[in-house]
Amino acid sequence: MAEMTDANAREVTFRGGGFQPGTRRGVGLAVFVVLILLAEWGTRSGFISALTLPRPSDVLLTFQELYQSGMLFKHLGPSLTRLAVGALIGASLGIGIGVLIGLFSLARAGLVPLVAAIFPIPKIALLPLFVIWFGIDEASKYALIAFGTFTPTVVATYAAVDNVDRVLIRMGQSFGLGWWSIVSKIVVPGAMPGILSGLRISLTIAIILLVAAEMLGAEYGIGAYILQAGSLYDLERLFAGVVILSLLGVAVSSVVAFVERRVLNWRV
Amino acid sequence: MDLKLSSVSHYYGDTQVLRDITLDIPSGQIVCIVGPSGCGKSTLLRMLGGLERPSEGRVLQMGDAPEGCLNPLTYIFQDFALLPWRTVRGNVALVLEDHGLGKAQREAIIADVLARTKLTDFADALPKQLSGGMKQRVAIARALAVNPAVMLMDEPLSALDSQTRELLMDDLVALWTRQPFTAVYVTHNLAEAVRLGHKIVVLSRRPGELREVVELDMPLAERRHGDPVLEAQQQHLWGLMRDEAAAADAELIDG
Numbered sequence: 001m002a003e004m005t006d007a008n009a010r011e012v013t014f015r016g017g018g019f020q021p022g023t024r025r026g027v028g029l030a031v032f033v034v035l036i037l038l039a040e041w042g043t044r045s046g047f048i049s050a051l052t053l054p055r056p057s058d059v060l061l062t063f064q065e066l067y068q069s070g071m072l073f074k075h076l077g078p079s080l081t082r083l084a085v086g087a088l089i090g091a092s093l094g095i096g097i098g099v100l101i102g103l104f105s106l107a108r109a110g111l112v113p114l115v116a117a118i119f120p121i122p123k124i125a126l127l128p129l130f131v132i133w134f135g136i137d138e139a140s141k142y143a144l145i146a147f148g149t150f151t152p153t154v155v156a157t158y159a160a161v162d163n164v165d166r167v168l169i170r171m172g173q174s175f176g177l178g179w180w181s182i183v184s185k186i187v188v189p190g191a192m193p194g195i196l197s198g199l200r201i202s203l204t205i206a207i208i209l210l211v212a213a214e215m216l217g218a219e220y221g222i223g224a225y226i227l228q229a230g231s232l233y234d235l236e237r238l239f240a241g242v243v244i245l246s247l248l249g250v251a252v253s254s255v256v257a258f259v260e261r262r263v264l265n266w267r268v
Numbered sequence: 269m270d271l272k273l274s275s276v277s278h279y280y281g282d283t284q285v286l287r288d289i290t291l292d293i294p295s296g297q298i299v300c301i302v303g304p305s306g307c308g309k310s311t312l313l314r315m316l317g318g319l320e321r322p323s324e325g326r327v328l329q330m331g332d333a334p335e336g337c338l339n340p341l342t343y344i345f346q347d348f349a350l351l352p353w354r355t356v357r358g359n360v361a362l363v364l365e366d367h368g369l370g371k372a373q374r375e376a377i378i379a380d381v382l383a384r385t386k387l388t389d390f391a392d393a394l395p396k397q398l399s400g401g402m403k404q405r406v407a408i409a410r411a412l413a414v415n416p417a418v419m420l421m422d423e424p425l426s427a428l429d430s431q432t433r434e435l436l437m438d439d440l441v442a443l444w445t446r447q448p449f450t451a452v453y454v455t456h457n458l459a460e461a462v463r464l465g466h467k468i469v470v471l472s473r474r475p476g477e478l479r480e481v482v483e484l485d486m487p488l489a490e491r492r493h494g495d496p497v498l499e500a501q502q503q504h505l506w507g508l509m510r511d512e513a514a515a516a517d518a519e520l521i522d523g
Contacts, residue, residue, distance in 0.1 A: 171349035174317055175363040175414060176339050185362060189353045266353040268396045 054235040059243065062236040071225075076244070079210060079221045082138065083248075086145025087206040094150045094202070095195060098157020099188065108158070115154050123148040124212045131217070141213040148209040149202040156198020157191065164190035193267065196260050203252045207245060222248075269331045269340065269417040269450070270295050271316055276325035277475075278311055284475035285311055289325070291469060291478070293418065298444065298451045298488075300461040303471030303479075304509060304516035309454045310422055312476070316452055317341040317420045333417045338367050342416035346423040348403040350395045350410075356382070357391040360410045367414075377413050384443065385409040401432035405439065412443075419451040425460060434493065437463050441488045458505050462498040463491050470508050473516035479508055 036056045042048035043055040066072045100107040101115075123144055130140040130147075164187050172182040214223025222244050229237035271293040278286040285308035293299050293316075301309045314320040315327050318341060333340035350359050357378055364374045382388045385405045395403055404424060411419055425433045437460065443449070455461055461468045462484065470479040484501060491498055 165349075167345060167347060167349045168351060170319060171343070171345060172362075174319060174339075174341075174343040175410075177363070177366050181366050185365075186351065189351070192353075264353075266394050266396060268352075 051235075054239050058236045059239045063240045063243065066237075066240060072244075075220050075222050075225045077220075078218070079214065079223070082141050082145060082213070082221070083206055083210050085138075086142045086210070087149050087203055089142060090146035090149025090206070091153050091199060091202060093146070094153025095157050097150075098154045098195075099161055099183070099191070101154065101158040102161025102191070103183065103187070111154075112158075115151060119151045119155070123209055124216075127213060127216055136217055141210075141218070144213045145206050145209050149206045152202040152205060153195075153198055156201070157195050160191035160194020160198070161187060163194060193260075193264055196256060196264070200253060200256050203256065204249060207248055207252065211245065269329060269333050271418055271450075271452075272328040272330055273312070273316070274326045274328060276312070276315065276322045276327065278308065278315070278320075279323045286322070287475040287477045289471075289476070289478055291481075293450065293452055295417070295450045296448045297466040298453055298464050300453045300455060300465030300468045301471065302455060302458060302461050302468060302505065302509065303476060304473045304513040305456060306474050306516055306519075307471045307512075308474060308476035309471055312471075313343075313420050313422050313452060313454050316418070317343055319343075337415050337417050339363065339414035340417040342411045342414055342419055344404075344407050344411050344419060344421040344424045346426050348395075348400075348407045348427070350403055350406055352395050355392050355394055356387055356398075356406050356409075359395070359406055360413050363410055363414050381409040381412045384412060384446075385439070399432070400428045401436055404428065404436060408439075408443075417450060419449055421451055421453045423455055423457075424453075426455070426457070433457075433460070440464060441491070445489045458502045458509070459493075461505065462501045463493075464488065468501075468505065470505060473512040474519075479512075 039048065039053055040056045043050065043053060063072075066075075097107075097111065101111050102108075126147070127140065127144055130143045134140040134143050168186050168190060169182060172186050177185070210221075211223035211226065214221035215227045218224045222241055226238055226241035226245075229235075229241060273289050273291040273293075276286060276289045277284065285306075289312065291299075301312060303309050311320060315322050318327075329340070351362060354362060360378050360381060361374060364377060369377075378391075379388070382391055385408055387402070387405055387409055390398065390402065395406070398406065404427075407424075425436055428436065441464070444451075453460070453464055465482075465484060466488075468482040468484065470482070471477065472479045482501065482505065484498075486495075486497060
């Protein structure tokens with residue numbers, strides 16, 4: 001082989017890297033700011049007509065009025081209660097039944113087809129039924145939100161239980177741990193990552209159903225507020241309502257992220 | 269407490285994995301089981317600890333477990349089987365929680381086993397922060413915590429690099445020398461077998477049959493890496509296993 005000189009030496013081309021999304025602080029916020037500024041500029045310059053999109057600053061003013069008149073909390077209070085109660089019922093039932101499906105062949109054989117059958121039903125279509133069953137008051141709204149949260153939670157939970165490392169379960173058995181210990185100390189913590197990412201989806205669905213339920217029959221609530229604004233073509237108020245929903249979504253997602261950081265700090 | 273396998277055979281479906289194994293595991297000794305891959309040595313270990321039932325034959329416990337023994341048959345797994353969400357202390361505590369011990373008593377046991385495995389300074393670390401060798405030491409500490417009558421070790425050092433393996437072998441020898449324990453040690457590594465085994469059981473390829481039982485009299489503490497007597501034993505064992513291993517390697521899985 002010929003002697004290699006520096007003349008015919010060249011860098012090995014780098015072809016690794018990528019596929020590793022990291023955290024970039026502030027970028028998400030910047031996207032929002034840019035979009036809002038664009039809308040503001042468009043509506044002010046007449047590029048976007050007032051009928052197409054309300055001016056962001058007007059929406060902000062409406063929001064301020066809403067806050068100052070105290071109506072914000074009059075709408076937000078019942079909404080948050082409905083969301084909390086409904087999602088709590090739905091998620092706890094979903095996690096409980098999901099764990100059962102994950103652990104018992106009989107529960108799996110009996111319930112998986114049932115869950116598959118009720119999953120695709122648009123839950124909002126069942127609201128009249130819930131009104132008959134639970135009355136026109138809060139109970140029917142709780143039931144609707146709970147039902148909508150339940151199905152995705154069940155599916156996420158039993159998939160997560162299936163993914164718990166069997167070696168850990170055998171380990172528990174080999175040390176003579178009781179059934180309940182194995183479930184509560186090995187299966188449920190091991191399924192936690194899957195359960196939490198399932199909760200992200202089901203809580204978002206809960207917000208959608210909350211609005212739907214409130215649109216169909218509620219005096220107060222963000223859904224009712226948006227419906228009123230919509231039927232008057234009051235776009236500023238409509239958008240103020242929509243912004244509240246978005247903020248609610250962001251808040252729920254941050255809460256889940258916070259819980260994930262706390263509960264799943266053991267993850268590699 | 270001794271363990272005894274009495275003409276044990278086992279099938280997975282139509283495939284026979286173990287054929288007529290009769291074996292004594294006397295207390296206070298380390299019995300190594302070696303054999304080519306797929307010879308059923310891990311299956312044998314699972315049967316000894318009651319995690320699997322043999323198709324034929326019986327697994328017998330001779331006599332009662334000694335006083336103060338919380339879990340007579342205790343495993344050490346190849347991939348450690350630590351709960352990643354519990355600290356070192358928490359992982360050891362896990363196996364003590366179902367035995368109705370007082371808090372002070374549990375703390376005392378945990379402190380003792382962590383000291384014996386030189387892990388006291390790492391009590392609050394999570395498994396993800398530990399190296400493979402440290403993880404296996406946690407698993408050993410956890411096994412010691414229940415004061416087992418027999419330790420069932422399934423290739424405990426196979427997931428570790430060779431330097432760590434040497435260190436951990438020294439640790440195991442030191443633990444045994446201080447307080448002799450009974451162990452069944454499954455491995456495919458003959459060097460480990462001659463270092464740790466008082467009795468080395470060679471299984472044939474599938475279906476696993478007893479090929480030979482080699483007894484080693486040299487005390488564990490005197491065995492050194494590269495000792496000529498051990499080297500000779502290792503050569504002898506390799507001679508026994510070589511053709512079996514080659515044949516096992518050439519077989520189709522489930523073929």
